[in-house]
Amino acid sequence: MFTNLTKLDLKDKECMSDAGSPKLCMKALPGEGAERSCAYDGARVVLMPITDVAHLVHGPIACAGNSWDNRGARSSGSQLYRRGLTTDIMENDVIYGGEIKLKKSILEIAARHNPKAIFVYATCVSSLIGDDVEKVCREAEAELTIPVIAVNCPGFLGDKNIGNRIAGEVLYDRVIGTAAGSDEKIPLSINLIGEYNIAGDLWGVLPDLKNLGITLQTAITGDAKFDDLRSAHRASLNVLICSKSLTNLVRKMEIRYGIPFMEGSFYGIHDTSETLIKIAKALGDPDLVERTLVYVQKKEDQTRKTIAGYKKLLENKQAILFTGGVKTWSMVSTLAELGINILAGGTQNSTPEDFQRMKELMDPSAQIIEDTSSAGFLKIIAEKKPDLIVAGGKTKYLAHKTRTPFLDINHGRKLPYAGYQGMITFAETLARTVLSPVWGHLKREFPPREGELDD
Amino acid sequence: MTKLRHYNGNPQKNSPALGATLAFLGVNGLLALLHGSQGCSSFIRLQLSRHYKEPIPLNSTALLEESVIFGGWDHLKKGIAVAADKYKPQIIGVMSSGLTETYGDDMVSALASLRLERPDLEDLPVVLASTPDYIGSMQEGYQRTVEALLMTLAGKTNKTKSLGLADFNDAPSVALLPGCHLTPGDVDELKEIVKSFGYRVITVPDLSISLDGHAELEAAPVVQGGTLIEEFQRLPECKACFSFGLSMEKAGEFLKKTYQIPHFNIPSLTGLTATDTFILTLAKISGKTIPERLLRQRSRLLDTLADYHDQLGGQKIAIALEMDLLYSLGSCLVEVGSEISVALSASQGSGNTLSLPFPVEVGDLEILEERAADCDLIIANSNGRQAAGMLKVPHLRAGLPVFDRAGYPQKRWIGYEGTQQFLFDMLNSLS
Numbered sequence: 001m002f003t004n005l006t007k008l009d010l011k012d013k014e015c016m017s018d019a020g021s022p023k024l025c026m027k028a029l030p031g032e033g034a035e036r037s038c039a040y041d042g043a044r045v046v047l048m049p050i051t052d053v054a055h056l057v058h059g060p061i062a063c064a065g066n067s068w069d070n071r072g073a074r075s076s077g078s079q080l081y082r083r084g085l086t087t088d089i090m091e092n093d094v095i096y097g098g099e100i101k102l103k104k105s106i107l108e109i110a111a112r113h114n115p116k117a118i119f120v121y122a123t124c125v126s127s128l129i130g131d132d133v134e135k136v137c138r139e140a141e142a143e144l145t146i147p148v149i150a151v152n153c154p155g156f157l158g159d160k161n162i163g164n165r166i167a168g169e170v171l172y173d174r175v176i177g178t179a180a181g182s183d184e185k186i187p188l189s190i191n192l193i194g195e196y197n198i199a200g201d202l203w204g205v206l207p208d209l210k211n212l213g214i215t216l217q218t219a220i221t222g223d224a225k226f227d228d229l230r231s232a233h234r235a236s237l238n239v240l241i242c243s244k245s246l247t248n249l250v251r252k253m254e255i256r257y258g259i260p261f262m263e264g265s266f267y268g269i270h271d272t273s274e275t276l277i278k279i280a281k282a283l284g285d286p287d288l289v290e291r292t293l294v295y296v297q298k299k300e301d302q303t304r305k306t307i308a309g310y311k312k313l314l315e316n317k318q319a320i321l322f323t324g325g326v327k328t329w330s331m332v333s334t335l336a337e338l339g340i341n342i343l344a345g346g347t348q349n350s351t352p353e354d355f356q357r358m359k360e361l362m363d364p365s366a367q368i369i370e371d372t373s374s375a376g377f378l379k380i381i382a383e384k385k386p387d388l389i390v391a392g393g394k395t396k397y398l399a400h401k402t403r404t405p406f407l408d409i410n411h412g413r414k415l416p417y418a419g420y421q422g423m424i425t426f427a428e429t430l431a432r433t434v435l436s437p438v439w440g441h442l443k444r445e446f447p448p449r450e451g452e453l454d455d
Numbered sequence: 456m457t458k459l460r461h462y463n464g465n466p467q468k469n470s471p472a473l474g475a476t477l478a479f480l481g482v483n484g485l486l487a488l489l490h491g492s493q494g495c496s497s498f499i500r501l502q503l504s505r506h507y508k509e510p511i512p513l514n515s516t517a518l519l520e521e522s523v524i525f526g527g528w529d530h531l532k533k534g535i536a537v538a539a540d541k542y543k544p545q546i547i548g549v550m551s552s553g554l555t556e557t558y559g560d561d562m563v564s565a566l567a568s569l570r571l572e573r574p575d576l577e578d579l580p581v582v583l584a585s586t587p588d589y590i591g592s593m594q595e596g597y598q599r600t601v602e603a604l605l606m607t608l609a610g611k612t613n614k615t616k617s618l619g620l621a622d623f624n625d626a627p628s629v630a631l632l633p634g635c636h637l638t639p640g641d642v643d644e645l646k647e648i649v650k651s652f653g654y655r656v657i658t659v660p661d662l663s664i665s666l667d668g669h670a671e672l673e674a675a676p677v678v679q680g681g682t683l684i685e686e687f688q689r690l691p692e693c694k695a696c697f698s699f700g701l702s703m704e705k706a707g708e709f710l711k712k713t714y715q716i717p718h719f720n721i722p723s724l725t726g727l728t729a730t731d732t733f734i735l736t737l738a739k740i741s742g743k744t745i746p747e748r749l750l751r752q753r754s755r756l757l758d759t760l761a762d763y764h765d766q767l768g769g770q771k772i773a774i775a776l777e778m779d780l781l782y783s784l785g786s787c788l789v790e791v792g793s794e795i796s797v798a799l800s801a802s803q804g805s806g807n808t809l810s811l812p813f814p815v816e817v818g819d820l821e822i823l824e825e826r827a828a829d830c831d832l833i834i835a836n837s838n839g840r841q842a843a844g845m846l847k848v849p850h851l852r853a854g855l856p857v858f859d860r861a862g863y864p865q866k867r868w869i870g871y872e873g874t875q876q877f878l879f880d881m882l883n884s885l886s
Contacts, residue, residue: 028493028515028517029517029533029537030515030516030517030518030530030531030533030534030537031488031514031515031516031533031534031535031536031537031538031539031541032514032517032537032538032541033514033515033538033541033542033676036493036497037493037494037497037498038492038493038494038495038497039494040492040494041494041497041498056462059553059588060470060553060587060588060589061463061466061468061469061470061471061588061589061592062470062471062472062473062491062495062498062552062553062588063494063498063588064463064466065463065466065468065469065470066469066470066473066498066499066501066502067498067501067502068465068466068838069465069838069841070501070502070505079841082841083464083465083821083841084463084464084465084466084838085462085463085464085465086462086463086466087461087462087463088462088463088466088468089553089588089589090589090590091587091589091590093589094553094557094589101461104460104461105460105461105462108460108461108462109462109464112460112464124491124492124523124552124553124554124557125553125554125557125588125589127523128523128554128557128558129557154492155491155492155493155494155495155554156492156518156519156520156522156523156554157519157520158519158520159493373541373676374510374512374676375541375542375676378675378676393501393504393505394497394500394501394504395510396504397504397507397508397509397510398510398676400670401510401670403670442670
């Protein structure tokens with residue numbers, strides 16, 4: 001049942017410690033407080049933004065009950081993906097097994113919600129009691145007219161990254177390339193891999209792609225429709241946006257479908273332009289390259305002009321970055337664009353390449369945060385006393401206790417930060433946070449010490 | 456109760472371990488440790504912090520594949536030791552998960568074995584709560600954890616600290632055991648009411664000073680505020696014990712049996728008669744007259760009932776909440792003439808046969824969506840927004856999580872003034 005793991009080429013990287021990297025993505029120690037969520041969460045992050053399918057979690061309430069509809073991935077059409085569906089395993093199911101309940105649930109959901117497909121997620125408890133989720137899915141599929149796809153992602157397999165990879169495998173094995181009709185490549189078309197359309201990020205980039213004449217086949221997955229994913233093999237280029245852990249997917253697509261892949265980021269002016277130019281070059285159309293060079297220059301000038309006022313307000317502020325993955329280095333350049341210095345950066349969920357990249361972009365004196373627990377977080381804030389913390393929502397309220405301005409750049413946020421338009425939104429939001437009058441009130445002592453009353 | 460379907464659609468249920476975390480968050484200096492996969496604790500932290508807008512100190516034993524084969528016993532020992540060494544908490548609170556309960560980790564022997572290996576940790580209080588994810592909801596996990604807190608900590612003297620009892624003896628104290636249906640604001644109000652009868656209070660757990668959203672002086676990764684460990688030691692001296700919500704009855708009975716303290720269970724504090732019952736009990740056992748302030752509040756509530764009786768009467772309400780909160784708000788609404796058309800509880804509750812004035816079923820928010828179309832108001836947590844939006848029925852947020860309305864954790868819907876506030880909030884949601 002767990003043989004899938006060996007196929008995930010987890011050990012495809014040479015040891016990077018020689019290059020001076022900190023220990024990255026190592027196992028979390030029990031009790032340490034640096035948890036990175038679980039494989040189920042990782043698989044869910046990648047697959048949930050498929051909007052017109054049902055996502056059924058075969059587990060006790062802890063897996064789906066605490067997490068459904070809690071990410072900011074947005075949809076332009078179906079809202080079915082936001083529905084929390086779970087078999088809600090109870091004590092009797094643990095004793096007698098949950099396969100019958102699971103099968104009935106799949107059939108009921110197909111009838112009630114009319115989904116394009118059903119993804120069924122195995123969890124710790126369902127795996128432990130020996131429910132054969134793949135078998136049940138096959139049986140249910142035989143009775144239905146839609147695909148029923150097992151996602152074998154019990155949380156104990158590891159952290160989020162492993163779950164991301166499992167989701168990539170599932171898409172490769174069961175979804176991509178299954179469309180009826182032509183397999184012919186669509187000219188100037190791309191897939192954006194690892195773009196989840198958080199807060200509508202994707203929609204900030206689409207106009208630029210459209211203006212350049214580039215077609216988005218699908219984001220894998222963000223605002224994604226099942227049928228578009230089935231035809232994802234018709235794209236001419238894969239662009240890996242956020243998740244290194246989906247590298248396995250793009251590599252396999254390259255081998256089977258001959259789709260080349262490249263990495264990119266749409267956070268910040270520089271990275272957005274660079275990525276657009278790289279896409280144009282990779283698509284191999286000289287006209288497009290020329291168009292793109294002119295276009296990005298125009299957009300850069302416009303955007304820089306718009307944010308110049310914010311830059312003046314934010315220049316030379318000191319920030320701490322407490323983020324993970326690709327966001328780490330892409331955020332470094334975004335903040336640099338606004339003249340913000342980075343005192344320290346975190347590397348949760350980042351790969352050695354992410355780290356190396358970040359190091360190149362940062363000031364040599366900047367520190368790398370290795371302890372990503374709350375204790376480590378508080379220590380670095382106390383030491384560095386930054387003007388600003390940029391991190392995911394998990395640390396938001398702890399940051400507020402340190403009375404330091406905080407900006408959430410993870411899936412909990414409400415505003416899109418991707419692309420040129422996103423950069424403007426980002427600068428606006430950042431200025432509003434850093435310059436908010438509330439921080440002054442928070443730092444003022446009350447009642448004032450004696451003798452200070454007359455000042 | 457009919458079983459409509461085999462799956463749970465748009466669950467209103469939270470996990471028992473989330474309830475356990477909540478109970479642990481009301482104990483000062485505590486660090487909670489979830490014995491399970493890393494995701495279990497990540498989801499709970501996220502869910503609670505988007506509700507309370509507070510950091511949630513909760514660590515995990517971070518179980519991986521090998522522990523599924525060999526058991527998580529060693530992981531638990533290591534987890535407690537690492538948490539103790541790194542964070543120096545006064546208490547560690549451990550709760551189990553579906554994973555560890557399924558393979559049957561013996562938490563008691565793990566703790567005993569750790570104490571043998573680490574004599575320096577012998578005096579560190581460790582509370583073990585058994586909260587398998589497949590039994591009950593938030594309410595059951597919270598209830599089991601409060602019971603575990605009392606059994607482990609009540610009356611135990613701490614060798615290293617003097618009690619300083621002298622200053623404590625000048626007023627009689629009572630123990631308050633609030634259920635998880637009460638917000639930090641509710642608990643704060645409750646303490647004020649009891650204090651106005653001349654009592655000192657010991658509240659277990661005390662969310663009113665830990666999760667009340669205050670800008671603490673020191674940001675720290677353990678619980679700040681909440682019940683002091685010394686207060687647990689003083690519980691046997693209490694003159695009376697009140698438990699709030701049916702789920703808390705067993706915890707109150709434990710104190711009664713162990714320390715012969717008179718125990719009163721108050722199922723609800725919302726509504727006129729519910730508050731009357733509580734206030735009269737307080738007046739009786741304290742031998743004091745009812746404070747003028749409370750009588751004034753009662754009089755204002757009566758006037759509100761008269762002024763709005765027409766708008767309150769005959770409203771068709773659909774409620775989906777955890778059992779104790781459903782009972783509190785539902786009985787208050789029936790009392791003012793509204794009609795409970797749909798009542799769905801997250802779990803079976805304590806199983807106590809209530810003389811409820813309306814039938815209750817266990818159900819999810821998909822059932823709510825199917826049944827509430829003709830209702831005037833939906834009362835449910837924020838996840839009820841999909842049903843309310845689809846049906847275009849107004850939605851009053853209650854329960855947990857409430858993440859799309861400001862200030863819910865500070866709301867007071869108990870006592871005379873709180874009942875009045877609840878009715879105002881309900882009336883304002885209708886229009």
